[in-house]
Amino acid sequence: MLTTESRITVRYAETDQMGVVYHANYLVWCEIGRTELIEELGFRYADMENSGILSPVTSINLSYKAPALYGEDVTVLTWIEAYTGIRITYGYEIRNQAGDVCVTGFSEHACVKKESFRPISVKKHFPEWHEAYERNKKKS
Template identity: 35%
Template sequence: MIEHVSYFRVMYPDTDKMGTVHHSNYARYYETARWELFRAIGIPYQMIETAGYMMPVISMNMRFLKTTRYDEQLTVRTCLKGIRGPRVSFSYKLYNTNSELINEADTELAFVKSDTFKPCAVPPFVTNAIQKHLLHSSTHASN
């Protein structure tokens, strides 16, 4: 649906006693990449919260393929896969400096109202931004 590329450098505190990135940091990398995708289509997360919504993660699945170490340059390809009711699905592919796939993940988030924490439809300003981006992307692709 919508793709975005983000870049990270592995920081020393991200590593564990084995000298590799601790598994808990992958969730943080993917969260940052997901919000950069939203920011790229005109929706900074602060806008979502200011409008009275939150987006908790309701599922996360990761596949660890290779390890990575301090100071590696990482590339995350994030894809907004779809929206179904209040749910928004993302997939991620994480590559190391040598362009080797080191991790894959899928997450699902849900829109909830901040005051009730009850699931709700995706706000129109979000769906409008997604549709506008898709229209803009398809217009540029056909030129």
């Protein structure tokens, strides 16, 4: 199972008055991790979108454990939690500079045609992605 590590320095604009990261910013960090994972597998979201296929979020769940603070370096760990050929679930763990887990969670995605939002088979439309996801998904 491939797990990528994305490093982010917490910027002032991402925090509240107490210097704690505002909760919605973790969603952005998960997207950064997801994009890096896909690139590590050798692919690009932009190429998929240019071919008329989108991968919208169908569900997201984050659990907050500890704060990340202004000025800290955080690490976003990202992996493929599950893959069915149509739906992809990415897993996330975000750790602060001390190594404490700040957030755990997952996001579910489907691949759909841009013009109709009808689901497509990744195996049929993107066989290379399918093989990479099968090889790198979390083992049960």
